[in-house]
Structures are given as structure tokens and as C-alpha cells.
Amino acid sequence: MMVAKITFCRLSALLSILAVLSCDPIVTQFDDTEDGQLYTAKRLQPPPAAVETIGVMxxxxxxxxxxxxxxGDSNGTRVILPADEVYYHLEGIAALLKAAEPDILLLQEVDIQSKRSAYIDQVQWLLDHTHLNYGAYASVWKAQVIPSDGLGRMDMGIAVLSRWPIxxxxxxxxxxxGDxxxxxxxxYLRRSILKTRxxxxxxxxxxxxxxHTAAFSTDDTKKIQLDIFKDELDKLESRGIPFVAGGDLNSLPVNATKTDYCLSDKADDESFHGPNDDPQHKEGSYFTPEITWMQALYDTYSPAVLLNDYGANESHYFTHTPLWDSPYDRKLDYLFTNRAxxxxxxxxxxxxxxWSDHAPVSALWEVPK
Structure with missing residues (x-):
């Protein structure tokens, strides 16, 4: 999940920034389709020449x-992190990746040139410090400056890393x-799908x-994004092309027993569900009206975690909490395929x-023969 609300400076300050940076757009707005940004590790490690299964995460x-x-997402006050703190977390992430050894990795909330994370290109860093060789990146939030709480320059997105060439x-x-x-x-964020061959x-x-779909929308934006994601998968399926797909879908499994997290997620100075509360629900914490939005994906494609398995032991499969000091308490992260x-x-x-408020999910994908 990401950035519940962004509060902005006064309009006069914003106009001053725009005047200074008028040569280039202050916020990058994207075409319907664009090429992703490709990466290569500094030192390539020979990938397997033949595989029966591959690990996907x-x-x-x-x-x-x-x-x-x-x-932005944990009722906290931190905004800008020093480089040593970011590197410490990246080293923990890399250690887990080297232990799990995924062959293909889908990443969300990756920074490449952001003030908040010391301008570290995290895609390149992870390629250079793991067994993965190639990467592709698509921006989700790119601006010369975000005029809120000192965030400054931002380039955050999603990425695919692979042992084999992209x-x-x-x-x-x-x-x-739309809200x-x-x-x-x-x-605000400009969500995208990254499709890699x-x-x-x-x-x-x-x-x-x-x-990585919308986390805090209160309308049907997330549903529309999920439908477009499925449409892209349907196009591959109609051509008989095998795929693995997934990410942070910011949605609960259709058989989740708890769908309202407003009270457990709220800050001390927030109130929800009361007769005079407006809004009634906390953004990003109320899934009840959305509980069927994943059904089409489950009906059409094979999930790495079966619904029956999830229903039998929900907490085992939880992948997220917005609270900095709490265990994972809901599942938002998924893998699907049109094969097995x-x-x-x-x-x-x-x-x-x-290392993150999200847990990684992995599974072995059977390479079609």
C-alpha cells in the first residue's frame, strides 16, 4: 500500500516551483503504452540452460x-531516509533473495531516483547484489518535485528482474x-502494468x-485497474502464450473472513464508524464492498495459493500490515498463471x-513441455 493522502503547499508556492521548472514538466504524465526501462547487472551470472521449473516471486x-x-502509510512522521538506512534494508532484502533464489522477481514500490531514499537506483543495486541478471522498470510516481512534507524528487515504480534476458x-x-x-x-501516483517478454x-x-493497483481509492478505480490487468492476461492467453503474473493487488482473497480494518489501522487521533464520523471508513482499510473484485482472476487463472488452502489457514498466507510494529494481518500479494x-x-x-511491510510470495512454475 502507498501514501494514503498527500497534503500540498499553498498554491502560490506551487506556482513558484512551476515557474522555476517550466522547461520540463514538473510531473511526468505517460502515454497509453511506452517502453519499459531495461537494466543489466554489472556482472552477469550464467543462468540455467534448461529448466523444468522456475521460481517466481x-x-x-x-x-x-x-x-x-x-x-504516508504507517501513521508515522518520517519522510526522508539517509543512505545508510536504505542500504541496510536493501542488504536484508538481497539476503532473502539470495536464500530463496527466485528465477523471476516481480517488485513493487521500487525507487530509482528519489530524494526520500537517498537517490539510490534500487533496481540496479539489487541486480548487482543478487543472482539476478536483467531487469525492466516502469515508473508509477515520477516528478521533479512533490510539494508535500519535503518529499522532493520522486521516481518510484514496479520492476521485473530475471536470470534470463528480458x-x-x-x-x-x-x-x-476518480475520487x-x-x-x-x-x-499523485500514476499506476501501470509492466509486461515483460x-x-x-x-x-x-x-x-x-x-x-500494483490503487491502495486508497474510495471509488471503483481499483476494480477498473484489476479488470485491465486481467484483460492483458486474457490477450496473452488468447494467443496461447504462457505467463506468470502478479504483484500487490491491494485486494483481499474472495473468501477472506475479515474485510474491515478501519479500527485496527487507525491512528490515535482518527475515528471511524461513529455516527458523526466523516468519512465513515479509513482509506485503504475497508474491503467489504470490494470482496468480489478478485473473483474473475481466480475463476480464470491458477493462483499460487489456492483459495481452499488460504481459507484453511488464513494467517499463514498474510502478506501485509500498515502498522510498523505489528505482524502481517491480511493478504494483498498474489501470483497467477495460465499454466500450472x-x-x-x-x-x-x-x-x-x-525489511518491508509486505511479505514476499513465491512458487515454482512448471515450464510447459
């Missing part, structure tokens, strides 16, 4: 902030939130598709708690 790494009490990467634009005023929307041994075509996962191969890594 998805992980929202929270821009290297660990469980820091950041102002031969094509496409950024697909998703709709903006924000114009000024807030201008500076990977040269996997033994397959003529193979794709890995990554998405090796039965019983899925893992949800609660040991990742020091």
Missing part, C-alpha cells in the same frame, strides 16, 4: 524503508483515481506481468518482516 519492498514509521518491456497505463481533486490527482529456455514466448504451479511449492515469507 512477488514482493513489495517499500522503497527500502523497512518498517520505518513513514508518514527481450521486451512495455509499460501499460492504468486509470488515475481526488485535480491538484491532488496531478501530483523473457527469453526462457525451451519456450518460444514467455511473459512475466507485474502490477508445482503443487505445494508456494511460500509466504513472514521472515521478511524487518
Amino acid at each position: 512477488t514482493w513489495n519492498i517499500r522503497f527500502g524503508a523497512g518498517r520505518t514509521k513513514w508518514f 527481450t521486451n518491456a512495455e509499460r501499460i497505463k492504468l486509470p488515475l483515481r 481526488q481533486d485535480g491538484l491532488t490527482k496531478y501530483f 523473457i527469453a526462457l529456455p525451451g519456450l518460444q514466448e514467455f511473459y512475466a506481468v507485474n502490477v 504451479w508445482l503443487a505445494g511449492s508456494d511460500s509466504t515469507y513472514h521472515v521478511a518482516a524487518p
